[in-house]
Amino acid sequence: SGSGSNPFQNLEKSSVLQEARIFNETPINPRRCLHILTKILYLLNQGEHFGTTEATEAFFAMTRLFQSNDQTLRRMCYFTIKEMANISEDVIIVTSSLTKDMTGKEDVYRGPAIRALCRITDVSTSNTLGEVRRLFKMRKRLFFFFFHAESTSQKIPFLLTQTRTSTHTAPFLTSQYHALGLLYHLRKNDRLAVSKMLNKFTKSGLKSQFAYCMLIRIASKLLRESEEG
Numbered sequence: 001s002g003s004g005s006n007p008f009q010n011l012e013k014s015s016v017l018q019e020a021r022i023f024n025e026t027p028i029n030p031r032r033c034l035h036i037l038t039k040i041l042y043l044l045n046q047g048e049h050f051g052t053t054e055a056t057e058a059f060f061a062m063t064r065l066f067q068s069n070d071q072t073l074r075r076m077c078y079f080t081i082k083e084m085a086n087i088s089e090d091v092i093i094v095t096s097s098l099t100k101d102m103t104g105k106e107d108v109y110r111g112p113a114i115r116a117l118c119r120i121t122d123v124s125t126s127n128t129l130g131e132v133r134r135l136f137k138m139r140k141r142l143f144f145f146f147f148h149a150e151s152t153s154q155k156i157p158f159l160l161t162q163t164r165t166s167t168h169t170a171p172f173l174t175s176q177y178h179a180l181g182l183l184y185h186l187r188k189n190d191r192l193a194v195s196k197m198l199n200k201f202t203k204s205g206l207k208s209q210f211a212y213c214m215l216i217r218i219a220s221k222l223l224r225e226s227e228e229g
Contacts, residue, residue: 008042016040017054023061030070037062037076044083052089059088066097071108074101078112082119091120176208184218194222 016039022032040058044050050058065077081098085091098120101113180201187193198219206212 008039011039011043013043013048013050013054016043017058020058020061023064028065028068030068030073033065033068034070034073034076037073037080041076041080041083050084050087052087055084055088056090059084059091060093063094063097066094066101074109075112078116081116085120094120176206176211177214180206180211180214184214191222191225194218198222 016036019036020040022029022036059081062077062080065073068074081091081094095117098113098117101109102117104110183197184194187197198215201211201215206215
């Protein structure tokens with residue numbers, strides 16, 4: 001029967017939210033918590049309405065699950081954060097946990113943590129450049145974050161004033177590649193600015209071969225655009 005093929009078919013939101021209270025229990029039971037997060041995501045994707053208070057309480061309880069080292073549970077937390085970011089209040093509370101994963105030694109956590117952080121962080125609400133720069137101490141990840149957030153904030157070019165000028169002296173070669181790509185992304189609609197950028201880095205030189213390849217691609221594109229009028 002149809003009900004037998006879908007164990008979540010008759011889920012009730014109130015019951016699931018009641019179950020979510022186990023997120024606060026000690027020790028954390030990864031298997032049970034994973035099952036409950038799956039239920040929450042199922043309800044959300046079925047169009048179930050979560051009130052702001054309901055969503056916020058569940059979100060706050062879920063942040064405690066970062067104390068568990070279970071990788072599957074952690075990945076489900078990232079996914080749930082992204083799904084609930086727009087319906088919960090004060091989602092910024094999870095920033096410290098995501099930042100810790102982003103700068104930690106576990107490679108498997110870094111990418112998902114950055115993507116989740118991009119979803120919950122509104123750079124335009126940051127009071128100072130220092131807040132953002134302290135949040136992203138690792139240069140490559142700073143570029144990655146700004147690249148994904150740039151489309152939603154007009155203030156980012158100003159926040160990058162100090163960071164972007166260090167492209168040719170970046171200690172990590174991959175950072176030069178990411179920095180150059182970001183600079184071009186911010187200036188691509190200004191042909192004169194792109195031309196000046198090319199002249200600057202052609203004269204000063206770059207240490208990264210990948211950055212040089214990108215520089216050649218940018219120059220070729222600029223030439224084609226000039227020839228086309």
